[in-house]
Every structure is written in C-alpha cells, then in structure tokens.
Amino acid sequence: MKSYLNKKLTSLVVSQFIHYWYYYIGAFICLYLTHNIQSELPFIAKELADKISEGLDYPVTKLFYLAIGIVIFRTSSRLLFFYPARVLQKLLRVEVIKRLEASSPYRYMKHSKGQIFQVVGGDLEEVRALIGFALLQVCNIIIAMSVPVSYTHLRAHET
Numbered sequence: 777m778k779s780y781l782n783k784k785l786t787s788l789v790v791s792q793f794i795h796y797w798y799y800y801i802g803a804f805i806c807l808y809l810t811h812n813i814q815s816e817l818p819f820i821a822k823e824l825a826d827k828i829s830e831g832l833d834y835p836v837t838k839l840f841y842l843a844i845g846i847v848i849f850r851t852s853s854r855l856l857f858f859y860p861a862r863v864l865q866k867l868l869r870v871e872v873i874k875r876l877e878a879s880s881p882y883r884y885m886k887h888s889k890g891q892i893f894q895v896v897g898g899d900l901e902e903v904r905a906l907i908g909f910a911l912l913q914v915c916n917i918i919i920a921m922s923v924p925v926s927y928t929h930l931r932a933h934e935t
Contacts, residue, residue: 780868781875788864789907796860803856804915810849811919813842854912861908865900872896 780788793800820839827834876884876892884892 779871780864781871785906789910792860792864792907793911796863799856799860800911800915803853803912804919806849806853806856807912807915808919810846810853813845813849817842857912857915858904858908861904861911864907865904868900868903869896872900 783791820842824834824839873896876896
C-alpha cells in the first residue's frame with residue numbers, strides 16, 4: 777500500500793490526477809459542457825427579449841433543455857471531481873489509524889479515542905475538500921478562460 781501521508785500537497789494532487797485520470801477527464805468534459813451552455817444563455821436571453829418585444833411567441837423548450845443540461849453536467853462534474861478525493865480520504869484515514877495503533881499509547885494517553893478520531897476525521901475532511909475543490913477550481917479557471925473566448929469568436933463569425 778502506498779503511503780499518502782508522507783506526500784506533499786502538490787504531489788498528492790498530481791498523483792490523484794494521474795491515478796484517477798478518467799474521472800477527471802469525464803469531470804472536465806462535464807464542466808466544459810456546463811460552461812458552454814452557460815455562455816450561450818446571454819444570447820438566448822437577448823433573442824427572447826427581442827421576440828417578446830416584437831410580440832412573437834418564443835418556445836421555452838430550448839431554455840428548459842439548457843437548464844436541464846446545466847443541472848446534469850454541473851452535478852456530474854462535481855461528483856466526478858469529488859469521488860476520487862473521497863477515496864483518498866478513506867485511504868488516508870486507514871493509514872492514520874494504522875499509524876496511531878502502532879504508536880506508543882503513552883503519547884496519546886491524555887486524549888480520548890473519540891476525541892482523537894474526531895480531530896483526525898475533521899482534518900481528513902478538510903484534505904478531501906481541498907483536493908477536490910482545488911482540482912475543480914483549476915479546471916474551472918482553464919475552461920472559463922477558453923469557452924467564452926472561443927464562443928464569442930464563433931458568434932462573431934456568424935453575423
């Protein structure tokens with residue numbers, strides 16, 4: 777079994793990305809689709825306002841499908857980003873407990889077992905959130921910079 781406790785945060789994030797690359801590729805695709813749909817919404821809102829001002833009916837099915845797409849792809853990207861972090865949290869918890877069991881009982885004699893488990897569990901929860909959120913935000917930044925630029929570029933060529 778690999779030792780995750782001895783790794784630095786950056787190497788932990790990189791090893792997570794390498795080990796669960798297929799989850800992160802799926803999450804990246806879902807995140808890309810979410811941003812792509814969201815970048816289309818202002819144009820649809822303008823089109824809707826123009827049609828309403830002209831007194832024409834506008835089918836809301838396209839807006840409904842876009843809303844469903846946002847919910848599905850956004851939720852899927854979150855699940856795919858945070859599942860590997862949850863697995864890492866479990867592995868870290870097992871490793872910490874094994875190390876605690878192997879250490880001298882006098883070292884932790886002043887603390888109850890519940891208190892130790894609560895502190896360790898809280899710390900590991902923060903590590904899970906940090907790793908999942910860090911990878912999510914890095915991908916968010918990359919996609920947020922690329923999708924609106926490419927989408928605006930495509931819209932400019934249509935007109």
